[in-house]
Amino acid sequence: MDAAPPGAVITTPAAELLARLQDRHGPVMFHQSGGCCDGSSPMCYPLGDFLVGDRDVLLSVLDVGADGVPVWISGPQYEVWKHTQLVIDVVAGRGSGFSLEAPEGIRFLSRGRVYSDTESALRQGEPVITGAAYERGERPPTRGHVVTWKPEGRAANVPEPGKATR
Numbered sequence: 001m002d003a004a005p006p007g008a009v010i011t012t013p014a015a016e017l018l019a020r021l022q023d024r025h026g027p028v029m030f031h032q033s034g035g036c037c038d039g040s041s042p043m044c045y046p047l048g049d050f051l052v053g054d055r056d057v058l059l060s061v062l063d064v065g066a067d068g069v070p071v072w073i074s075g076p077q078y079e080v081w082k083h084t085q086l087v088i089d090v091v092a093g094r095g096s097g098f099s100l101e102a103p104e105g106i107r108f109l110s111r112g113r114v115y116s117d118t119e120s121a122l123r124q125g126e127p128v129i130t131g132a133a134y135e136r137g138e139r140p141p142t143r144g145h146v147v148t149w150k151p152e153g154r155a156a157n158v159p160e161p162g163k164a165t166r
Contacts, residue, residue: 056131
């Protein structure tokens with residue numbers, strides 16, 4: 001049986017920036033913002049500086065750095081977006097004043113990829129790990145991997161819609 005795809009992945013350029021931020025700030029985390037002031041950007045914080053709520057959902061732990069980087073989203077926002085994989089990328093421009101990359105001249109950006117029917121079925125078999133469950137020690141079965149972004153805008157090892165991952 002195929003494994004469920006992770007809820008979040010990160011592009012190589014974003015992973016490189018994230019590694020630099022980890023060198024400078026220590027362990028970090030992402031929280032996918034819900035809009036308002038920061039335009040639904042993935043916000044990068046030193047681990048522990050952002051308080052994860054009991055109903056926030058852990059999308060993935062990205063395979064960047066020794067301990068990985070958790071990616072969180074609010075519970076209500078997860079319900080709206082659970083059919084998509086979050087792809088964290090970077091683009092030129094100034095990030096939000098609260099996110100660690102703000103002074104870098106580039107900012108993290110969320111892209112979404114709709115899961116295929118097969119991937120959605122596999123995801124439905126995975127437990128949803130909330131902030132409360134994480135506090136009890138629950139962790140995702142796999143880490144979100146680093147993907148290579150193709151020039152035409154498609155992640156190299158993120159499958160085309162309708163094709164399952166292996």
